[in-house]
Amino acid sequence: MAFAITQTCCNDASCIAVCPVNCIHPTPGEPGFGTTEMLYVDPKACIDCGACADACPVDAIFPVADLPGPLKPYARINADYYADRPPALASAEHAPMFHDWDPPEFARAIPADFPALDVAVVGTGPAGMYAVADLLLHTNARVTLIDRLPVPGGLIRYGVAPDHPSTKKIGETFARFHDHPRLRLRLGVRVGAEVTAAELAQRHDAVIYAVGASSARSLEIPGEQLAGSLAATTVVAWYNGHPDVPADAVDPSAERVVVVGNGNVALDVARILTADPRTLEGTTIAPEALARLHTSKVREVVLLARRGPEVAAYTIPELLALIQRTDVDVVVDDADPRTAQAIDAAAALDKAGLLQGLKREPVDLAAPPPPGRRRIVLRFHSAPREVLGDTEVRGLRVTGPDGEAEIATGQVVRAVGYRGIPVPGLPFDEDSGTIPHHEGRVADRPGTYVVGWIKRGPSGGIGANKACAGETIGSLLADAVAGKLRPRRRRLTSRLLGRTAS
Missing domain, CATH: 3.30.70.20 (Alpha-Beta Plaits)
Incomplete structure (x- = not known):
């Protein structure tokens, strides 16, 4: 078996x-x-x-x-x-169990008598924690782990949907390192405010930035500034109780919500907004968000995609989880003939093929949502052109195969990707939203390194950060052995670093 x-x-x-x-x-x-x-x-x-x-x-x-x-x-x-x-x-030829024993090899080739490094890691999300784990498990380094928020966790705590408890479990693995004897955890410390990048560099042998990509990409269309037009990052932070987002940041009073984008985050937002709030009780959802969902008027969420179902950005596992729900209807808007053609031509377990068992019909999005069960509408080959309204959202103008159309909606959520933001004192590439680097080494900043989305852009899931961290730590240790790290002046004081987490 x-x-x-x-x-x-x-x-x-x-x-x-x-x-x-x-x-x-x-x-x-x-x-x-x-x-x-x-x-x-x-x-x-x-x-x-x-x-x-x-x-x-x-x-x-x-x-x-x-x-x-x-x-x-x-x-x-x-x-x-x-x-x-x-x-x-x-085959057995490649299987590690079936070979002769050889002398052990260790990937981290550091002399046994090499002095212990003092390394600061900025960011307690998956990227930062994989870097911390590598340092603590494979070297004798002392690590100062810093985060601007009052609690650790980063993307695991504030980015994973509350109805995905298994995914959040990896946070328990990371949390075990918080009590490691060679780690000091400093929370509520903002680089650029309580401490500068220059001060961190002066007082540590190396500094690793794992600050992620916390801002949202723009649609760059008129009307995005209207009340009721939100970034998916705001919605995700809202239902996860992020301290930067107020409890009333999302008003679920519109009967129809249009989510622009069809990646996993878009599916998360659609799933939470259409969920029976009783199924979210006992999860990690923010209590204020749960209370608002109990009074929600949302009856329909439209997932709007520029391209067809065969190239959708969501993953097959997340799509499967969505279409297997029994409490919500999932409908494919097949007004564009290319949608049906792609679905019918696909293999059963391809992204488009998984839609073969769903109801398909032309959906009148200019009219109010129909009565009855909540539903999610998958609409492909539609590009947003303008968020409509005077002071608040009343609709979304889109273009498709038959020209322009208007979707009646009181809320538009843009889920078209994340973007990194500059770290004061470090170089930044505005085009990619990342810190320029080579194999994790920050350009023109000896002893400064990056890992995760601020290094490679907002791509790859939680586990992708493990290999990413491995490359960065490898670069750091190679620089240390080669004598390329600048000597630190003195250790950071508790005044600069803020409080120690209990």
Whole structure:
């Protein structure tokens, strides 16, 4: 009986490291690692040992025979990944269990008597914590972990939807490092306010910035400034209780909400806004947001995509989770014939093929939503042109195959991507929204490094940060051994760093 990886896969490869027969791919170093939507177990090579399930930090791996109803398609999804791949991928020739023992090799080649480094890591999200873990587990470095917010967690705490508790579990793994004897946790410290980038650099051997991409990309269309026009980053922060976003930031009083974009964040927003609030009780949702959802008037969320269903930005696992809901109707607006053509031509488990079982009909978005159950409408091949209204949103003008059309709505949410913001005192590339670097080394700043979305842009899920952090830490340690780090002047004082977390 084989195991299968399912929806909440975080791609951090913890399962690969413990698999005794090399049956999970793509592995680090293989094409596709970090870019595939998830990892996959080869059912023909799996020996049913369960080591991968034990190691998974997000409870994403199950025996195929035990997959619950909504997860049963993952047996085929895992198997299909290997359909066109040679069986040598999981043969004994490549399996780590079956070879002669060699002397151990360690990736971190630091002299045993090398002095302990003092490293500051700015940011407590996944990117920062993978860097912290690498330093604490593989070196004798002392780490000062800094965050501008009063509680740690970053994207895990404030970016993952509350109805994804398994994904949030990886935060428990990261939190264990907060009590490590070589780590000091400093919260409520803003770089550029309480401490400058120059001061951090002067008082540490190295500084790693893992500050993410916290701002939202703009649609760059008229009317975006109207009341009722929001960024998805605001909505996500609202339902997760982010301290920067007030409890009344989102007003769910419009019967129809249009979400521009069709990535995973867009699906998160649509799912939360149409959920039965009772199903969110007992989750990590902000109490104020939950109270507002109990009085919500939202009956319909339209997911608006510029392109067709075959190239949608959401992942197959997130789409599966959406269309398998039983409390909400999911409808495909097939007014554009290209939508139906793409769906009918797709393989069953492709992104477009998964829509084959959904109801398809031309949806009149100029009229109010129909009575009855809440629903989510997938509308493709429509580009937003203008948010309509005088002081608040009353509609959205879009263009499609038949020219312009107006969608009647009281709220527009733009979910078209995240963007990094400058860190005072560091270089910044306005075009990419990242800090310029080479293999994690910040340009013209010896001893300063980046990791995560501020390094590579807002792409890749939680696990992608593990390999990203590995590259950056490798650069840092190579610089240290080569004598390229500037000596620090003195340790940061508690006054500069703020309070220690309890």
